[in-house]
Amino acid sequence: MTIHHKIKKWIEETLKVDKDFVLEYPADPSHGDFATNVAMVEYRKISKILDSNVPEGKHKEDGLRWVGEANNPRELAEKYKQILEENKIDEVSGVFVAGPGFINITIDPKLFALAIEKIDKVGETFGENKHYAGSRFLIEYAQPNPFKEFHIGHMMNNVIGESVAKLIESQGNEVVRFSYHGDVGLHVAKTIWGVINLGVGTNLNIKTLGQAYALGAKFYEDDDVVKKEIIEINKKIYDKSDQEINILYDKGRQISLDDFEKIYERLGSHFDHHFYESESAPVGKKLVEEFLEKGVFEKSEGAIIFKGEKVGLHTRVFLNSDGLPTYEAKEIGLMYIKKEKYSPFDISITVTANEQDAFFKVVEKALEEVFPELNGKLLHLSHGLIKLPSGKMSSRTGDVLTAEWIIDTLKEGSINKIREPLISPEEKEIIAEMVALGALKFSILRQAIGGDIVFDINKALSLDGDSGPYLQYSVVRAEALLRKSRGQIEISGKQPEGWKVTLLERLLERFPSILERSTNEYAPHHLVTYLTALSSEFNSFYSVEKIIDNENVNSSYKLAIVKAFIYVMTSGLNILGIKIPERM
């Protein structure tokens, strides 16, 4: 149990209050080690109760005086302080009232040394939490479509999904990871049409597929004759009736999927299962037809639709008038397969771009009507888009940056930054790959998911300031210290006499709480913010303190802090999918 948990519980039980108050780490150290707004929250509740029961002839302002509690949050805080002091636990060294009614709490400085000792002992497992263990989460987060390119938007989805998955795992849950690929559907037909009309024969590669899609998509919109041809091709893809198309299809699909594997490998994401629309489509079609009879779906203009208006949403088509399943029906089929394979589960998460928000609300509703047992178990996590300074990316116009290109460009930039002359070209290559991916993942995960990211390649290349490499670099320096000290100074988590607790130690102790909050909110950016602050604090520590010093008795403890820093950073960066080079 962390100190945070202990203190929260202590306040809760001692004051006999609900747990809806906040126990935070104040930004300003003069506000103690912990601060809580419990008095302000409770005051609010008391006045509300009194407001609703104002007896005749009285004014509600008098309310608090009737119960003889307090006239304002500050006075209530004073009362609480008294109760807390009478029931003090060992960890707490002081309780103070401040400002409008905050209760600030200081803790025994020895606890920080204990935390350092503990981190050095348990290593990278320090942040793990077995508190809520045992839930099974399904998470689907990579939906690149075969026959189209894997662009930076897919990469964003992948990086976010992977970090959320790792966060959930860190809190003791089981996570099953899925990718989902649209290997059938109109976009495929567009690409096949493009391939046929591009005149490349069966000489396909990932590039010609991209061009073919852009061509097909353009003509689909501009030319009604082509539109009909593409719709015909789409039908043939579903029923596999055309040999020529089958050959192009199988080949193109395999080229795409192989390409995706390569990128997953590079990004470091691994999936428990790959799903394909070609398998979810027939299942979805069947289910939609079945639940048409049960009244969940209805017929309209030849199509089968779900009337979202009945729950304040909009109508979506599930089977088109040719009887083919749309994306919507495929989602129904997909969920059926997921349930068959991975039940029981507690939460099923789907990570997509936020342009699908409205669409997902409808699908979720339909899913809940088809599978009532899923009520409350579906979570749609949506993120923003990556925008170029020139505007939105579009694979239709070919105005698209592939993930591969971005990584390689960043890699080239970072390889030139390595100044260490002793590093071999091979090692430089490895370091640059880690730095490039670190920079990319950091820039995606540093902000709250949901917002768009304006991706400026020149800025990304600078690699200064808050960035992936900044975090990596701080760990590299810390590692160098440990290497150098080996055989010279013993590492000891025993706090020296007269030691003044540093902010670095305080931050290290918080790591488990940060992880817990990041997980609960599905918000990796809290972790990023924390690791950045932690690195910054380490870098200050590094420049102010002489760490390896045979003359100084504090050196052993300083090294223990450095070691703890490395563990926490390694663990945190691992969750973000950022690797740490040995040197850089």
Next chain:
RNA sequence: GCUCUCGUAGUUCAAUGGAUAGAACAGAGCUCUUCUAAGGCUUUGAUGUAGGUUCGAUUCCUGCCGAGAGCACCA
């Protein structure tokens, strides 16, 4: 037109209804014969607008202004 999301330093982002709104980049200045300067230190600078709720609002509610996304057979 309807629905949803979003407006915070020059720029890119933080901030659990709380205390003096934090960083980074860019700008100005300082700092490598102590361990990696991809570092450290100092400094200039912000809540779109008008109301409301609250002891307290960047955060919640309403209007306005501005940006983006979605709205029937694409995914």
